Amino acid sequence: MSTNESDKTATLNKFEKIKAEKDGLAIKDELEHFAQIGWEAMEKSDLEHRLKWVGVFYRPVTPGKFMLRMRIPNGILSSNQLQVLAEIVQRYGADGNADITTRQNIQLRGVRLEDIPDIFRRLDAVEMTSVQSGMDNVRNITGSPVAGIDGDELIDTRELVQKVQDMITNHGEGNYTFSNLPRKFNIAIEGGRDNSVHAEINDIAFVPAYKDGQLGFNVLVGGFFSAKRCEAAVPLNVWVAPNDDVVDLCRAILIVFRDKGSRANRQKSRLMWLIDELGIDKFRSMVEQEFGRNLATAAEKDEIDWEKRDCIGIYQQKQPGLNYVGLHVPVGRLYAQDMFDLAQLASVYGSSEVRLTVEQNVIIPNIADDNLQVFLTEPLLEKFSIKPRPLERALVSCTGSQFCNFALVETKNQAMAIAQQLDAELDLPKSVRIHWTGCPNSCGQPQVADIGLMGTKVRKDGKTVEGVDLYMGGKVGKDAQLGTCVQKGIPCDEVNTVLKRILIENFGAKPSQQLQG
Ligand code: SRM
Numbered sequence: 001m002s003t004n005e006s007d008k009t010a011t012l013n014k015f016e017k018i019k020a021e022k023d024g025l026a027i028k029d030e031l032e033h034f035a036q037i038g039w040e041a042m043e044k045s046d047l048e049h050r051l052k053w054v055g056v057f058y059r060p061v062t063p064g065k066f067m068l069r070m071r072i073p074n075g076i077l078s079s080n081q082l083q084v085l086a087e088i089v090q091r092y093g094a095d096g097n098a099d100i101t102t103r104q105n106i107q108l109r110g111v112r113l114e115d116i117p118d119i120f121r122r123l124d125a126v127e128m129t130s131v132q133s134g135m136d137n138v139r140n141i142t143g144s145p146v147a148g149i150d151g152d153e154l155i156d157t158r159e160l161v162q163k164v165q166d167m168i169t170n171h172g173e174g175n176y177t178f179s180n181l182p183r184k185f186n187i188a189i190e191g192g193r194d195n196s197v198h199a200e201i202n203d204i205a206f207v208p209a210y211k212d213g214q215l216g217f218n219v220l221v222g223g224f225f226s227a228k229r230c231e232a233a234v235p236l237n238v239w240v241a242p243n244d245d246v247v248d249l250c251r252a253i254l255i256v257f258r259d260k261g262s263r264a265n266r267q268k269s270r271l272m273w274l275i276d277e278l279g280i281d282k283f284r285s286m287v288e289q290e291f292g293r294n295l296a297t298a299a300e301k302d303e304i305d306w307e308k309r310d311c312i313g314i315y316q317q318k319q320p321g322l323n324y325v326g327l328h329v330p331v332g333r334l335y336a337q338d339m340f341d342l343a344q345l346a347s348v349y350g351s352s353e354v355r356l357t358v359e360q361n362v363i364i365p366n367i368a369d370d371n372l373q374v375f376l377t378e379p380l381l382e383k384f385s386i387k388p389r390p391l392e393r394a395l396v397s398c399t400g401s402q403f404c405n406f407a408l409v410e411t412k413n414q415a416m417a418i419a420q421q422l423d424a425e426l427d428l429p430k431s432v433r434i435h436w437t438g439c440p441n442s443c444g445q446p447q448v449a450d451i452g453l454m455g456t457k458v459r460k461d462g463k464t465v466e467g468v469d470l471y472m473g474g475k476v477g478k479d480a481q482l483g484t485c486v487q488k489g490i491p492c493d494e495v496n497t498v499l500k501r502i503l504i505e506n507f508g509a510k511p512s513q514q515l516q517g
């Protein structure tokens, strides 16, 4: 080893050393063996880290019951695929459930390691994969949840998202070219003007824009949240046509990140840190070199003003006579029976397709006008409403302490209980987006919410109790901006009172007529 190389190795962080010893993806050939020896006999670095390269997450909170993070490109899956996921969680009885994630994805819970080879065979049979969904890989790629069915859409993102995923994962087989990035990486492709994917919080975001009359994408780079720093993505000053150039540009950016990104301090390894180090112009020219041809400069920003939509409720599609219906799934939590029911509803009334949103909800597309009224009488719609109350409607929550060992607070149950109570106590002119996140990692994206709540520990009456830091001012869609922390350390048992005051003072809430009467 040369001096330079040994210097480089000396500065590698713990995770880089683990990856240097054995690429995380190599684990995919050892799964049968692990299933036989059991998780207790596995080497720690394989158990706690490398399994994440195939989407299998060891949960210290529930040892032996693993989480399986899928890849669901553009958040679209067939009834058949959803049914297979339902069968997997059903097998685990009370331990089995699933969460729709803030990346339009699904995570399964309760999974046993000994079942993984069988589960992977079943996923393979329905063309699903969980490969490279954790650790230093590209996460689920998000796209417009109403791609191909929205009358106002600009670009149908479905095929592009799939192609980018196929390039990165080698069609779901796993791809060593991108299995050792310096850090996690997020890609989003927006197809409308309402920024349904929160473009600006992704490492690469494609945002529709006209250049010389042609529709394509402006490209933003470097958006991310971390405990140390949160940044909105910045313009790369690039416009690409909505074709394979999107795939090639992702490849080029990933290669520059892979080869030049910092592997020393893990808190400073996301793409934005590299952009800072190089400057955006140098970064752009390195990407262009890797891209192999000239990149067009960005198009003028499109000035059409659209409000962010949540897609809950009934909407006519661009296809005459067809509708999509958005169902509210409280904090994204699904049980096996819910998944079977959703799959069945989509088959009976729609086109056997189910879609997910980054707000952790579900859309069933392609319901004919004639079937709509009967569909609306289905019992599942009592649980997954098309008309939730204003606070429940826009509630988002990360996993929290029920399953996540980083969590400083319980999130999902608490978020629901408080939203339901405030919905009962207040009349709101419109829904207010409240996002809960259990720790500063910000998986629940409190910085994009009207009101964000980030878990923390607080001293109250001489005791350490669960609390939150309060974020406000997050704006999505046009003129998106990140919210900032406005109040620190609110004990959880005081959150209700604090939110009530804010909702009345800032969001036009009034004490409920029913309560007054
Ligand atoms: Fe996240 C780590 C859950 C979206 C930032 N995230 C984790 C882990 C894997 C930590 C762990 O091992 O326990 C959590 C798994 C808990 C569990 O059992 O579910 C976890 N993150 C989630 C999910 C499930 C939250 C949710 O309830 O929806 C989301 C899964 C998305 C997916 O399908 O892939 C999720 N995480 C996000 C987002 C939001 C987004 O992508 O829009 C962010 C902020 C955006 C970003 O990454 O820039 C996010 N997660 C993090 C971070 C901080 C990253 C950093 O650069 O420091 C960590 C910790 C880390 O990577 O070191 C983390």
Ligand code: SF4
Binding pocket: 398, 399, 400, 401, 404, 405, 406, 407, 408, 437, 438, 439, 440, 441, 442, 443, 444
């Ligand atoms: Fe876990 Fe923290 Fe992410 Fe919530 S924000 S899922 S508590 S890592």
